[in-house]
Amino acid sequence: MSDFRNPYTLSGAGLFMLSSLFVCYITIKRISTPSIWVALYWIIILFTSFNAVAKSFVNESRSRMLYYYTLINPAQFILAKMCYHAVLMLLLSIAGVVIYSTLFQMTIQDPLLFWTGAMLGSTGLAFVLSLLSTIAAKAGNNLTLLAILGLPILLPLILVSSALTKNAIDGLDWAVQWKYAFVLLGLNVVCFSLSVILFPYLWRE
């Protein structure tokens, strides 16, 4: 993958998240309502993920793609990409939660569930955006196009993960929460398998 050879993508995404966190902190300073706290967190993560994942395919040159094509089959390629993006998003969102909750104080009543929601949400973002950025790359490396394509598709994921994390802050009972956790896990599985199934069709030109 070109990301390690060109570490600016990695540090760029991290820096993007950090600066947007600080912009929010400077402008808002204090958040007392859990729903707004969660909404702001997911908005920051959403745009960070666009930055982190989108760059990855855009940076791959045509000749390097051809080189990959001779080495491995498409399913392996997308699996590798998705795993890498999932790990990247996990690291980013761990850092994000830690920094965000130090800047904006909020008592999370059910930390385990909150982390589950935050982690599953970010892996889901990584899976969906891995495929969508390939699509956008085929249509001329257009970041605007990725946003248009991605936002409606990502909304169910954002909706469920923000509901789960908000309920975790409020400390709702597992009897209510397991439904959201289950659907979030299901969304991850659906996005993952759709990407693996559909990518081989995009691969060949």
Next chain:
Amino acid sequence: MKLPFALKIASIILVFFALIAGFLVDVPRLDILNETIRNLFFHVTSWFAMVFLFIASFGYSIHYLNTGNAKSDLLAKIFVQTGMVFGVAGLSTGMLWAQYTWGSYWVPDPKLNGAAVALLAYLAYVVLRNSMTDELARAKVSAVYNIFAFVMMVIFIFILPRMTSSLHPGNGGNPAFSSYDLDNSMRIVFYPATIGWILLGLWISELKYRIETLHKKDEEFSNASPIHLDGD
């Protein structure tokens, strides 16, 4: 693709039946709902037609990916376009209904948001198609996106509203229209109306398909013509 003549006649009869009987048939007298219950014949039927057309488009996209048949790609695109017309019809009739029963054209409800976002996803499909010029790549890429969008639409419209509370009839413990309709008088109009709108949607798609095929032939013909009449 060609719709049999009998089905076209049936579509005209059923749609006119739905329009006339929809306003004239006896409906249950209920508080708040009053006469707006007649929206069942227009709003719910448009959504059914939309979902039917999107399923057709989804099927043709899968068929395209498996066979590479250019016709399937064209049909997938046309079914999305016709489906969106019905989606807009369903959204606007729903908004009118909401104004008279909920007191506002738009409320923050999972079902409503899901519907709006699903339409946005299909608009994105149209934008994606327009942004690419290479026909083969466009067909492939848009088929993949269409499949993704369809799965997400199913999750958004049919699964998520069932999880949370929703004002929408048939969700979150609210009774659906059918439970008000004790003597089944509304079904007599509802089912024919659904079939009528679906057939009308297929008919519109068929006409669009034939027009686009003719355009394509026309282009091919003018490109292939070896004689240039403009004199240079």
